[in-house]
Amino acid sequence: MKLNPTAIPQGTRTFLFEEAAQRRALEKAVHGILRGRGFEEIDTPLLDYYESAAVGLSEDERNRIIRFSEAESGRPIALRNDITMQIARSAATHLGGRPLPMRLFYSGPVFRHARKGKGEQYVIHQAGLEIVGHAGPEADIEIILSVKAALEKAFPRGYALSLGHAGIINSFLRPVPAAHLDAIKTALAKKDRQGLNTELEAAGVRGQQAERIIALTRLFGGKEVIGAARAIAAGDADALTALDNLSAIYDALATNGFGEKLSIDLGEMRGFGYYTGVIMELFSATGAPIGNGGRYDNLVKRFGPDLPAVGFAFDIDTMVDTLMRNGGNTLWKGADYLLLDAGNNAAADALRTKGFSVIVPLASLGLKDGLAFAQKMNIAEILVPAAGNGFKIITAATGVEAGKLDI
Amino acid sequence: MTEQKITVAIPRGRNMKPTIELFKRAGIDFTAALNDDRRLIFEDPKSGARAITVRDTDIPVYVENGAADIGVSGKDQLEEQDKPIYEMLDLGFGYCRLVVAEPKTLKENDDPSRWTTIRVATKFVNIAQRHFQNKGIHVEVIKLYGSIEIAPLVGLAERIVDLVSTGDTLRANGLVEVETIMPITARLVVNRASLKMKTARITGLVDAMEASLKSNPIKG
Numbered sequence: 127m128k129l130n131p132t133a134i135p136q137g138t139r140t141f142l143f144e145e146a147a148q149r150r151a152l153e154k155a156v157h158g159i160l161r162g163r164g165f166e167e168i169d170t171p172l173l174d175y176y177e178s179a180a181v182g183l184s185e186d187e188r189n190r191i192i193r194f195s196e197a198e199s200g201r202p203i204a205l206r207n208d209i210t211m212q213i214a215r216s217a218a219t220h221l222g223g224r225p226l227p228m229r230l231f232y233s234g235p236v237f238r239h240a241r242k243g244k245g246e247q248y249v250i251h252q253a254g255l256e257i258v259g260h261a262g263p264e265a266d267i268e269i270i271l272s273v274k275a276a277l278e279k280a281f282p283r284g285y286a287l288s289l290g291h292a293g294i295i296n297s298f299l300r301p302v303p304a305a306h307l308d309a310i311k312t313a314l315a316k317k318d319r320q321g322l323n324t325e326l327e328a329a330g331v332r333g334q335q336a337e338r339i340i341a342l343t344r345l346f347g348g349k350e351v352i353g354a355a356r357a358i359a360a361g362d363a364d365a366l367t368a369l370d371n372l373s374a375i376y377d378a379l380a381t382n383g384f385g386e387k388l389s390i391d392l393g394e395m396r397g398f399g400y401y402t403g404v405i406m407e408l409f410s411a412t413g414a415p416i417g418n419g420g421r422y423d424n425l426v427k428r429f430g431p432d433l434p435a436v437g438f439a440f441d442i443d444t445m446v447d448t449l450m451r452n453g454g455n456t457l458w459k460g461a462d463y464l465l466l467d468a469g470n471n472a473a474a475d476a477l478r479t480k481g482f483s484v485i486v487p488l489a490s491l492g493l494k495d496g497l498a499f500a501q502k503m504n505i506a507e508i509l510v511p512a513a514g515n516g517f518k519i520i521t522a523a524t525g526v527e528a529g530k531l532d533i
Numbered sequence: 534m535t536e537q538k539i540t541v542a543i544p545r546g547r548n549m550k551p552t553i554e555l556f557k558r559a560g561i562d563f564t565a566a567l568n569d570d571r572r573l574i575f576e577d578p579k580s581g582a583r584a585i586t587v588r589d590t591d592i593p594v595y596v597e598n599g600a601a602d603i604g605v606s607g608k609d610q611l612e613e614q615d616k617p618i619y620e621m622l623d624l625g626f627g628y629c630r631l632v633v634a635e636p637k638t639l640k641e642n643d644d645p646s647r648w649t650t651i652r653v654a655t656k657f658v659n660i661a662q663r664h665f666q667n668k669g670i671h672v673e674v675i676k677l678y679g680s681i682e683i684a685p686l687v688g689l690a691e692r693i694v695d696l697v698s699t700g701d702t703l704r705a706n707g708l709v710e711v712e713t714i715m716p717i718t719a720r721l722v723v724n725r726a727s728l729k730m731k732t733a734r735i736t737g738l739v740d741a742m743e744a745s746l747k748s749n750p751i752k753g
Binding site for chain 1: 598599617618619620621622623720723724725726727728729730732733736
């Protein structure tokens with residue numbers, strides 16, 4: 127079939143005025159909050175060697191990396207699918223000798239193949255933050271409090287934050303033979319107890335070891351979950367340590383005004399496979415996943431120094447969609463003035479230096495056409511030259527004179 | 534805690550009656566939906582719940598997108614659509630099997646272990662593709678929306694992949710099963726964010742349903 131010249135690849139999109147303004151404002155607010163807490167911006171490359179990008183990913187994640195070949199070497203190059211890995215590498219290669227912990231943030235697109243019929247995008251615009259070089263729960267808490275501060279500043283639509291912990295799941299899953307791990311993780315991610323039971327039997331995992339894994343499907347809720355999990359994890363030192371860690375983080379957050387927005391789900395383990403500690407998943411009040419993160423203590427040492435780290439990434443585009451669909455926004459408006467005096471850049475510049483946005487017609491424009499233009503472009507007021515240096519102010523919506531302006 | 538109002542997606546068709554029975558046992562009464570085929574939305578103000586009645590194939594997408602917090606879907610649709618939603622209970626009802634079937638005459642001289650390239654007609658394109666691909670068989674999948682059994686009779690495809698409950702329809706069309714792909718039952722599905730934001734309400738329902746089904750399974 128011949129491609130229509132107006133067709134675009136499904137999974138790509140254009141942000142028109144309101145959406146572009148919303149995205150810009152959202153990013154600016156998030157950046158402001160992060161700078162205010164001492165996070166410093168890093169801008170990493172859009173391209174990476176595929177071999178670096180693919181380390182530690184599941185087969186499905188690897189298959190979704192968009193790649194092409196470097197012309198001379200033939201080595202596969204990936205459009206980056208994860209910025210955290212790049213930040214970890216920068217922390218190892220560029221930032222040696224800097225005082226620890228490092229507080230870092232970034233903003234930009236990641237790429238992956240969009241699956242048809244799933245509404246997925248090739249490009250996901252993220253803004254994220256990382257703390258590198260601090261192993262204690264204080265870093266996890268600071269990351270989550272920063273996320274909360276950013277949401278309160280920039281996302282007035284409500285949210286829910288769910289915490290899990292890789293240390294518990296990984297410890298419980300240790301008896302599972304590698305060949306069965308994928309199927310068991312899939313059933314666990316669905317909280318499908320019957321399916322999990324079948325897969326565990328097939329894997330030869332029985333008794334208490336199987337019961338623990340099955341119990342994960344119902345270990346969600348509030349603080350009581352940690353107590354219930356402690357009973358189940360009795361005798362498993364790694365899982366108990368992980369629960370202590372999660373408990374410390376949860377308690378610190380609970381006293382910081384999260385209320386019902388905070389919950390625990392010990393059966394959750396979505397996201398990248400490099401997580402070693404707390405795992406965070408953020409939803410909008412309407413249920414859209416708008417961010418995720420976690421602790422990754424073994425990632426930086428792939429590139430050099432053995433540094434613990436924790437981070438979080440917002441899915442900016444989904445946040446924009448959520449804001450647009452729930453009451454829209456008031457961030458976008460047209461120019462402040464249409465100055466109906468073609469070529470009069472001096473007057474326009476005088477207004478611009480005061481912070482107003484002004485459109486000057488490129489060719490002479492009459493009042494009638496000016497009014498029609500202003501109404502379509504959402505411009506509130508029109509300036510028409512009057513005697514002396516002044517202008518008449520005309521309200522665009524009504525065409526009625528509303529006063530005078532001397533420039 | 535604020536009132537946690539929930540929306541329930543109820544499948545029209547075969548699983549509708551058992552689903553309404555299931556929710557009734559958990560204290561949510563949508564029996565009105567059984568006697569009213571035109572309306573699509575039902576309220577049960579007493580329990581603070583709303584039901585939407587939709588095609589069974591559409592349940593996963595309603596739940597995935599949070600248009601419903603909870604619903605009942607056949608395992609066949611969950612496998613076919615592969616949505617990121619929770620499958621919290623095997624409800625036991627809606628039992629059938631997803632099978633590969635072919636004409637009786639073909640079966641007489643057929644050995645499935647020798648299949649290398651086949652044509653199948655089915656509604657379940659993804660499941661069929663995955664099933665045969667994993668066995669090293671090249672499959673040409675022909676997507677149909679209904680009356681699958683007719684395909685082998687008119688030469689559209691040699692075989693079909695379809696749901697079988699009693700086997701009557703297959704027999705009536707001269708077809709026999711050659712392989713079972715998977716057994717199917719209805720599942721209780723839950724939106725991921727709903728479980729986090731309406732934990733008490735949904736956990737209460739899941740526990741009540743599980744306990745009730747254990748002592749007294751719902752047939753159908």
